[in-house]
Amino acid sequence: MGKQIKRAMTFLGRLRRNQAGNTLAMVAAAVIPLAALIGGGVDMSRAYMAKARLQQACDAGALAGRRSMTTSAMTDTDIGEARKFFNFNFPQNTFQTDSFTPNIRSDPSLTTTVLVSADTRIPTTIMRILGFQYLNLSVSCSSKFDIGNTDVMLVLDTTGSMSSNISDGNNGTTTRIAALRQAVRAFYDTLGPGNTNTGRVRYGFMPYASNVNVGYLLPKTALVGGNSGDTWTYNTRRKAYYQDTSSTAATTCYRRYNSNSCYTNSSSAANNSGTNISASDCTSWGSSSPALSGSAPGTITKITYSTYSWNGSTSNFSGNGSRSCIRKEVTTTHTASLTSGSGWSAFWQYQAFAQPVSAYVAGTEITNPAYDDGTKSTWAGCIEEPDTISTIDSSTSSSSVPAGANDLNIDLIPDSNATRWRPFWPDVSWHRYSTPATVPAWTTWGGDQAACPTAARPLAEYASRDAAPSNDPSASSFNTYVNSLEPWGFTNHTTGMIWGARMMSPNGIFAANNGAAPNGFTISRHVIFMTDGAMTASEGNYDGWGINKLDGRLAPTGTSTSDLVTIQNKRFSIACEAAKRKGITIWVIVFASASNTTLDSCASSSDHVAVSTNAAALTTQFTTIAQNIGGLRLSQ
Structure with missing residues (x-):
């Protein structure tokens, strides 16, 4: 060991x-x-x-x-x-x-x-x-x-062409208006309702044609008709009377069919150039209704017609073929008045007349003053613009609103009848070829020539597409409203842009709805401007500026349709630039047609213009814009 x-x-x-x-x-x-x-x-x-x-x-x-x-x-x-x-x-x-x-x-x-x-x-x-x-x-x-506080005004072209068919982008077809409804719903689904954590999101709607339906959103003080006894002048008609049983000495002449001359004797008329017609046509032409001219109160001239001869016979108006036809024309002058009496006959006088509008603006069903049969009329809500100037043309600068152009002033707050909006009243409006006239050019205005689109909606929050707007719980839901958009009328981009921007401005007539957000942060404002066509402006249509052929508010009364289009394109550009100066971002979507310089330059930049050729592409463009507005980001 x-x-x-x-x-x-x-x-x-x-x-x-x-x-x-x-x-x-x-x-x-x-x-x-x-x-x-x-x-x-x-x-x-x-x-x-x-x-x-x-x-x-x-x-x-x-x-x-x-x-x-x-x-x-x-x-x-x-x-x-x-x-x-x-x-x-x-x-x-x-x-x-x-x-x-x-x-x-x-x-x-x-x-x-x-x-x-x-x-x-x-x-x-x-x-x-x-x-x-x-x-x-x-x-x-x-x-x-990460959306922050966002206001979106959907300025939507709902003109007649939106009823046309178009490819749905998936080997099928749909209508343009149906494609628009789907795209707007997809826009909401992408951007969402917003909330107190991520920011307030509000949606507004401005459907437009040749007019906009904003009247019931305006305070009564901003409207002609908001005060008792207010009147506004329309191209209309009124009932008048003439003393048919009493007249000045009659003058008689004879006219051959299709001749410009009327002669004191029938033989001279027979020897004058004219056109031969059948016996039945001669009888019809010869017995035309009396023609009236003049106005009341005052005097009118009445021409009474009767068939005088056909084929030289003054008693036998029958036979075959076309022969010379002569009629007798008797001209008399009568006293005319706005009140009737014994032996007086009625006639309609077509002219610009003042009509009472206070009850009409109140939304009351009233008796139409341009009829005598009890026809009723109720204001739909469309408007005529306030006083403007008729000197804007292609050379006018777009960098500012010209003085006197109240209609283009986004922040207009009316303080006189010259600056107030007027009720659009197609039910009383008649076209005429002369002033005054006793026969109309055609019947009352309506349809595409005097369209009044779906009522606009101010900016409001929507908790979902099935929810009513936050500012009016009794109103229809987002979905129901979008489905109510109907196509009719002609395209006037100017009225859509003016009112789309006006509804968003924090300084104008809707300032109370467009002030600071409850959370105190800034508000991002966007106009989504969708159209399927170029500007149209007819001198004979009734729109937010009256009937230019008769009223001359935008340009002299003889201005052609093509020149009116040029003028309205310039006014549209002025409105676009005014909106951009307010800090509003403008997105332009051109649907089912080619874009043009006027539309392209309206957008905030070239990146804010899109062209969609089918329904699927339209939805994609709307959702893409919503994504850009929203600011997609990682949250974790």
């Missing part, structure tokens, strides 16, 4: 005295922890790079999924789009990771937010000698719109 202890002590002594042996033992003892330290660094570095790449894929997938969404919750298509971007940025088995499926879904508490998460593991290299076979990797992210 003692010898063994002695040998051990001898070995330990030699080991203590031999430094080379110590070093070898120390190195041998350090190999394992040193390998773990170096291997851990290598494996952790690989895991860090893999996780960074995985997080990048997560972010890309979340953004792509939210960008794809057009409803409040993700569809299979949206999830597929998110997964495509995820897999592109992190293909399966990258860095030798295990296969996995990313979890992509809508946030159940914030349905317009996309949530993405992924879990996998990466195999180790050197660390496996210490028993660590894998390192776990886990990432998560989310994406949402």
Whole structure:
């Protein structure tokens, strides 16, 4: 036992005295922890790079999924789009990771937010000698719109051409108006209702044709008719009377059919150039209704017609073929009055007359003063513009609103009848060829020539597409309103832009609705201007500026349709520039037609103009604009 202890002590002594042996033992003892330290660094570095790449894929997938969404919750298509971007940025088995499926879904508490998460593991290299076979990797992210306070005015062309068919973009057809309704719904689904956390979102609607329906949104003080006893002048008619049983001495002449001359004797008329007609046509032409001219009170001239001869006979108006026809014309002059008496006959006098409008503006059903049979009339809500100037032309600068052009003043607050809006009244309006006239050019205005579109809606919040506007719980929902848009009338972009901007301005007649947001932050204002055609302006149509052929408010009464279009295009440009000076961003969507310089220059920039050729493209453009307005961003 003692010898063994002695040998051990001898070995330990030699080991203590031999430094080379110590070093070898120390190195041998350090190999394992040193390998773990170096291997851990290598494996952790690989895991860090893999996780960074995985997080990048997560972010890309979340953004792509939210960008794809057009409803409040993700569809299979949206999830597929998110997964495509995820897999592109992190293909399966990258860095030798295990296969996995990313979890992509809508946030159940914030349905317009996309949530993405992924879990996998990466195999180790050197660390496996210490028993660590894998390192776990886990990432998560989310994406949402950061919209702030946003006001959107949808200025929508609802003219007659919007009833036309168009491709739906999927081998089918639909109507332009149906495509517009769908696109507007998709716009809401993309931008959403907003909330106190992300910011207030309000939507307004300005359907337009050759007029806009804004009258019932205006305070009565801003309207002619808002005060008792107010009148406004229309191209209309009124009942008058003439003393038929008493007249001045009659004058008689004879006229051959289609001749410009009337002669004191029938033989001269027969020898004058004219056109032969049949016996029946001669009888009809010869017995035409009496022609009246003049006005009341005063005198009128009456021409009474009778068939005098056909084929030379004054008694036999029958036979075959076309022969010479002569009629007798007797002219008399009569006293005319606005009141009737014994032996007096009635006639309609066509002229510009003042009509009482207070009851009409109040929305009361009233008796139409241009009829005598009890016909009723109720104001739909469209307006005539206040006083303006008739000197704007293609050379007028668009950089400012010309003095006196009250209609183009976005911030107009009326203080006189010259600056007040007037009720649009097609039911009393008649066209005439002369002034005064006793016969109309045609019957009363209506249809496309005097269209009054769906009533506009001011900016308001909508909690959902099935909800009523926040400022009027009794009103119809977003969906119901959009479905009520109907196409008719001609296209006047000027009226749409003027009123779209006016409804958003924080300084004008609607300032009370457009002040600071409740959260105190700034408001981003946008006009979405959608049209399917170029400007139209007919000198004979009744629109927000009356009938230019008779009223001459936009230009002299003899101005042609083509020149009126040029004038209205300039006025449209002035309105666009005025809106942009108010800080309003203008997006222009041209649907089913080519754009033009006037429309392009109205937009805030070339990036704010889009052309859509079918229904699917229109929806895409609306949703793309909503995404740009919303400001898509990562929220985690």
